[in-house]
Amino acid sequence: MVHPPLQAGGAAPREVASVALPTPYGQFQARAFETATGHVHLALVFGSVGDGTSLLTRLHSECLTGDAIGSLRCDCGVQLRTALRAVAAEGRGVVLYLNGHEGRGIGLVDKLRAYVEQDAGADTVDANLRLGLHVDLRDYGDAAAILSALGVASVRLLSNNPAKADALLRHGIAVESLRSLSTAAHRRNRAYLETKQVRLGHRRPTGEQLTEVPGTPVDVGALLGPLRPLADRPRVVLKYAQTLDGRIATRTGDARWISGEAERRVAHAMRAGCDAVLVGARTVLQDDPQLTVRMVPGASPLRVVLDTRLRTPLSAKVLSDDAATLILCGPGADPARRRGLVAGGATVREVAGGPSGLRVDAVLRLLRSLGVVSLLVEGGGRVITSMLRAAAVDRVVVSLAPMILGAGVDAVGPLGTTRVADGVRLVNRSVYLAGDDVLLGYDVHPAPAELP
Ligand SMILES: Nc1nc2c(ncn2[C@@H]2O[C@H](COP(=O)(O)OP(=O)(O)OP(=O)(O)O)[C@@H](O)[C@H]2O)c(=O)[nH]1
Ligand SMILES: [Zn+2]
DSSP states (O other): OOOOOOOOOSOOOEEEEEEEEEETTEEEEEEEEEOTTSOEEEEEEESOOTTSOSEEEEEEEOOIIIIITOOTTSSHHHHHHHHHHHHHHHTOEEEEEETTOGGGGTOHHHHHHHHHHHHTTOOHHHHHHHTTOOSOOOOOHHHHHHHHHTTOOEEEEEOSOHHHHHHHHHTTOEEEEEEOOOOOOOTTTHHHHHHHHHHHOOOOTTOEEGGGTTSSSEEOHHHHOOOOOOSSSOEEEEEEEEETTSOOOOTTOOGGGGSOHHHHHHHHHHHHHSSEEEEEHHHHHHHOOOOSOOSSSOOOOEEEEEOTTOOOOTTOGGGOTTSOEEEEEOTTOOHHHHHHHHHTTOEEEEOOEETTEEOHHHHHHHHHHTTOOEEEEEEOHHHHHHHHHTTOOSEEEEEEESEEOSBOSSOBOSSOOOOGGGSEEEEEEEEEEETTEEEEEEEEESOOOOOO
16 A cells, blocks of 8 residues: 655745746746655746735646647646646746656556556546555645745635645645636547546536537537447548538638637537548648647647648648648659658658549548547538548538528529628527427528618
8 A cells, every 4th residue: 555645844845946938828937846755846937926815826747648748548738738828828827837746646657557457447546446556645735835935825726626725725825716627628538537527526627518608618528429449440520510501611712710619619629539630632722721729728639631632732731730740642642742741741641542532441441540549520522422422420510600601612502602701691599409400590690671
């Protein structure tokens, strides 16, 4: 049996280094403190502590795999970056990075062993117990002592874990409030996050229920469907937005603007939930999407472009350096274009061609062999059609945008516009569910002039 470390035995923490630390979120002062337990912790202080009250504060437990490597088994890395950003946005606060907390205090090696137990079916709590270890060995005496040394008297704590607030209180730091630090869950950490809520009493780490849009982030677990991996291809979720008259894009390709902000947040949360997001080259050329997660705190998936002839331009946003990109081409694609894309940071792989573009079964087999278990397909029309034809879709999520266009990529309807800006906007939504059908009612905006 392992016992919790002894609490700081009265000796005040000693500040052993202090230096400016510029980050993508702003410049923090990194102040290292050595405590009576022998640990060295890092206080990342933003702005002035001032009178030490109501300070936005994060106690971040060390997690090498999540924080540094971006492991999708947990939410730590996203939480750390979200906390740094929140503190910087506030202009004042502290992120305390607590060493010795790795694996909830059991250390890196035992955490990795606990992951092996989880792969064999245990949840995060039982995995520790199976190894004969405590469920949570973390001590917050050091954290409280360092906050005191910084002159902090009361905090607004960024955490989903009420036990952290209780511990600070016990050690003499007032906690004015607990501010949730939820993330858009990935399918690979969803079960872990749910265990934290159910068995460890954490506040809902997966974000608000989808019905509470525009809460941020939103929990899209139910929309994404089952988590169980398939053997020979990824589980495929098809997601697209269409206008009420069934157009998914206009000729000018400004489809991005048909959805409202709340819907786009849901779309980003769906990306954060999957291993990869896939579009066709046409969509890249017309819409130039970045395909990363930006509107909710979450990890960006691998971006996959089906691009038979390697038409993706080197300036395309899918090549931005904030996520990985895989471009799949057909046999005979131009080697010079291929070299250019590889130099631009993308991975290019060849797959067999079929009568209409790349063979869907070959694409999906390749993705699965690369470890892609969940795939979000975002369009465009041709990719969606070929995926459905190949019977390779497990779930479809369609969002209806409050607009009538009359013209889409392939059709000209009664309104006949080709620009989203000229579409008829609709407002005052009402929704009726009738069996598996969804009935939507809207007012036309602006309303036609009323008769006197
Ligand atoms: N033993 C063990 N530790 C884990 C596991 N997953 C993450 N951790 C560790 O858990 C610690 C983070 O604790 P969490 O329970 O995720 O969250 P928390 O810090 O209590 O609460 P928040 O403030 O909301 O982040 C880090 O030190 C991680 O290394 C796991 O499956 N087993
Ligand atoms: Zn972690």
